[in-house]
Amino acid sequence: MEFVIKIGQFLLSLSLLIVLHELGHFIPAKAFKTRVEKFYLFFDVKFSLFKKKIGETVYGIGWLPLGGYVKISGMIDESMDKEQMAQPPQPWEFRSKPAWQRLIIMLGGVFVNFVLALVIYILAAFAYGDTDITVSSIKGGFLIDNPLLQDIGFKTGDQILKVDDTKIVNESDIRQHIIGANSVTIQRNGEVKTIELPVDFLGQLSSSKKRSLFGLRQPFVVEKVADTSLNKGVELKQGDVFNTINGLPATYYDQITPILDSLKGQTITTTFIRGNQTIERNLVIDKNGKLGIHSETSLNEFEKLGFLDIVTKEYGFIESFGVGANKFTGTISSYFGQLKAIFNPSTGAYKGVGGFKAIYDIFPSNWSWERFWSLTAFLSIMLGVLNLLPIPALDGGHVMFLLYEMISGRKPSENFLEKAQIVGFFLLIALVLFANGNDIFKAIFN
Numbered sequence: 001m002e003f004v005i006k007i008g009q010f011l012l013s014l015s016l017l018i019v020l021h022e023l024g025h026f027i028p029a030k031a032f033k034t035r036v037e038k039f040y041l042f043f044d045v046k047f048s049l050f051k052k053k054i055g056e057t058v059y060g061i062g063w064l065p066l067g068g069y070v071k072i073s074g075m076i077d078e079s080m081d082k083e084q085m086a087q088p089p090q091p092w093e094f095r096s097k098p099a100w101q102r103l104i105i106m107l108g109g110v111f112v113n114f115v116l117a118l119v120i121y122i123l124a125a126f127a128y129g130d131t132d133i134t135v136s137s138i139k140g141g142f143l144i145d146n147p148l149l150q151d152i153g154f155k156t157g158d159q160i161l162k163v164d165d166t167k168i169v170n171e172s173d174i175r176q177h178i179i180g181a182n183s184v185t186i187q188r189n190g191e192v193k194t195i196e197l198p199v200d201f202l203g204q205l206s207s208s209k210k211r212s213l214f215g216l217r218q219p220f221v222v223e224k225v226a227d228t229s230l231n232k233g234v235e236l237k238q239g240d241v242f243n244t245i246n247g248l249p250a251t252y253y254d255q256i257t258p259i260l261d262s263l264k265g266q267t268i269t270t271t272f273i274r275g276n277q278t279i280e281r282n283l284v285i286d287k288n289g290k291l292g293i294h295s296e297t298s299l300n301e302f303e304k305l306g307f308l309d310i311v312t313k314e315y316g317f318i319e320s321f322g323v324g325a326n327k328f329t330g331t332i333s334s335y336f337g338q339l340k341a342i343f344n345p346s347t348g349a350y351k352g353v354g355g356f357k358a359i360y361d362i363f364p365s366n367w368s369w370e371r372f373w374s375l376t377a378f379l380s381i382m383l384g385v386l387n388l389l390p391i392p393a394l395d396g397g398h399v400m401f402l403l404y405e406m407i408s409g410r411k412p413s414e415n416f417l418e419k420a421q422i423v424g425f426f427l428l429i430a431l432v433l434f435a436n437g438n439d440i441f442k443a444i445f446n
Contacts, residue, residue: 018068024112113384122324137309203348229292355435392424
């Protein structure tokens, strides 16, 4: 069932982005009276799952879900239709249109991607607001269970104060600013320290088996004692918080688990916090190192008990425009930062480049419209930025040649454009194989 939910979100998001991106090319093409021969969701190599001709355009769904396309008459694209290009230019063809019209047609897909992301962020701010956790309120600091972070110098219990020179206010700020950062300022046992991140931190993180960063420590809050537990009959109440085991600190799972593993089959003296009281109970650990006590794991429950503060903001319709715009520009800036790191070999960030499996993995295993729209907005920005790269076969490649034509007054020859398209196509295939090869490598060796 988990696979069905994740693949459903993945395909719905991908289909929405592809159709709207291609619609961004289709609408200005039709507005400038340019003939569009095909409008396809997914690629129709050899055959189509569905197709129907309406007017001069064939609309269809291909079987290969690697993207989509519109075939515009008189345009040198991935179809490499040399027969058509060998004929004299016709008034309805792309190549017969003024350069400024061709530029608008080529930028239409990216424009729609950016507008879509902006609209989603605005409407999501209005519909869902923002929910975050203030870092200063997190009792007990962060959980550091990634060996990479431990080797760098982080320890469980660290409070995060700054990433580079940016003060960290909310938990989401860490994820936003850690990409490409050089240092993290922490507070440990009342002492402020700065931990330098290695230049290839992103590469090491991408290659490690564990890719978690700064997690929330899970306090052990009693929900109930299991009927099969050796401790059935011990008087504990829902909401009691573990405090100590044989005098050792034992509030969080990362403290409790190793203690229980070392005392299997023994009776221990524990203390719990109940309101303003400290109560003592003798408990028995079974042979598997378990107490048979179910724990409460709700963030809202942890907030009630004072372990953290959840900040929820709601926005009016007008206010959501500013909030959405800030998220939009912040996401674009962050993604450009990621691309900069990827194209810098010394960072090793290229090891984290992923393909369709990586995109599939970011969707949650339970259906959440809030999360779905957030991820779709991010993927729309990603698709827009990647399509702007000056690689022939991408929109950015066509734009590059059109700008050259508009500035110089000279149009590149069709022979040159055909060769550039071939080079760009193979470069694009290489990038796709590299990204999806990374996915396969990680699946096998991590």
